[in-house]
Amino acid sequence: MAKEIIKIENLKRYFKVGDEIVKALRGISFTIYEGEFVTIMGTSGSGKSTLLNTLGCLDTPTSGEYYLDGIAVKGMGKNERARIRNRKIGFIFQNYNLLPKTTALENVELPLLYNSAVSAKERTERAKKCLNEVGLGQRMLHKSNQMSGGQQQRVAIARALVNNPVIILADEATGNLDTRTSFSILTLFQRLYREGKTIIFVTHNPEIALYSSRNITLRDGRIVSDEYNDDIQSAEEVYRNLPVEE
């Protein structure tokens, strides 16, 4: 039996907007095991962003339980949640969110700067290793604004890997990229999946579910389907067959 990385039970999240109560999540339960590549799908307003924020320890549920790597997140204070984000979670955003005018290497080092247990030397070594992993070994000293979208997203992925997280949370990670670059990034995600990383990929694009191992679909704050994918397509193959744009 694989290790439980994420376990949520009857998770609810209500917001108060004016006099109205918006029920973003109306009772969600699932367990994600180590080594899974899960896509969470849903239209806008389905509650997927709220779920992602909760899974990422940025938000706390109104009710229900959340265990991340066996630790109960509910009831944690702000600082404890910041610490758990720093040690256990790797975030990847749609718009990359790299620091401007800053080199790839420094961007990747950033999470480790907030971890005083990591020395300066170890920090640089780990950042370099992660950049090599995402194929940017030659561009470590390029500044973020000198790179293409795909390269920037690779830097962001390296940044998400550098703290050896138990889970990688990607929010529309290919949303800003053209098809070809999207597939090259997906190829990278699939490689990380094969290497045993646990990944949650939130998207509204149903096509991406073909390349993950499990797909959870949300609608109106509830799970409408939770299916394992027995026939994972290869993103690399698609990438190879795509015509190179002139």
Next chain:
Amino acid sequence: MNVSNLFKIAIKALGNNKMRCFLTMLGVIIGVGAVIAMLAIGQGSKNSIKAQISEMGSNMIMIFPGGDTRGGVRQSSDDMQTLKPADYEALLDQSVNIANITPTVNSSGQWVNGNNNYPSQAQGVNTQYLDIRQRKVSEGEMFSENDVKTAAKVCVLGKTLVDNLFPGGTDPIGKVVRFGSIPLTVIGVLDEKGYNTMGQDQDDLALVPYTTVMKRMLAVDYIQGIQASAIDENRTEETIAEITDILRTNHKLRDDQDDNFTIRSMQELAEMINSTSSMMTMLLAAVAGISLLVGGIGIMNIMIVSVTERTREIGLRMSIGATGRDIMTQFLIESILISVTGGLLGILLGAIATWLIKLIANWPVQIDPSSVILSFAVCTLIGIIFGFYPAAKASNLDPIEAIRYE
């Protein structure tokens, strides 16, 4: 999170906006520079007044005829004649606190030597005048007690008079010059002192026995003033009280009558000048302080803009594990770095400005180390105070909203 990492982050962030950073600093630089330069001018003028006064004799006491004129007018012209040689003699006999004492009687007129003449005064004094005013005779000698007794026709000239009456460097000793119609033999030349802070030529001076001025020049029986020095400058107050007693007895004043003389001490004068100059210094420093305050507000302004502009960066830092405290510390370090660097450059600017003032205007200036420490401390404080609000604002951001901020 260790602070040295936050320092690196803060320096990096400031480096990304060098021009803005420098302009923000400029407010502090000018503020601190101005405070230091103003305090240096104030301290310098205080020091030079102090030096001047101690050179003139800080234990000096001056007695003038007539009552206190503060808040009123003198009663009559007779009042100006209330001091007699007998008062001087009484003080000389009875006072225990007075070290040296001289009557003063001055006559204005023209000094003449052949074709050369010079308008000045003849100061009638006794031999103790030199000790009271801390002057020396550099050539020849001072007139004697006997010269005073006999109202001898002798004089001791200051350098300015010598230069004007004996152009071409003739030795004046033993020569006879005229003051008005009275011939006087030059028996000595006073040491050269130059101008004092108030711009008076301290060498434009000729000393004559006071009896000579009274009897031969003015033909009066009163004296214009008495100058004395206390044995100890710390006992000036007691000396003044003693002089008041002796003079009141001598003048047969009843208890309900006001003094018909006025006593001023050099210490009083020093305090008066000092308080005026302190007030000016405080005023200047206050104006400079306001510019420092404006500089601080500039820091706050830029930090607020910077926080808004970097909302997404803050959101990102929080989502990858920065605590509110980390963010707050980072922004506080940024504002303190701006203010402290500005402060250091301001001290440099203040020192240069002070040096230029000394060089160009030739004012006495002195940078007081306490003013440097003070303005530096104020600067750091300004960085903390004006950085606090923006830093707190940054640390209170919600990472969920901040990361999606456009």
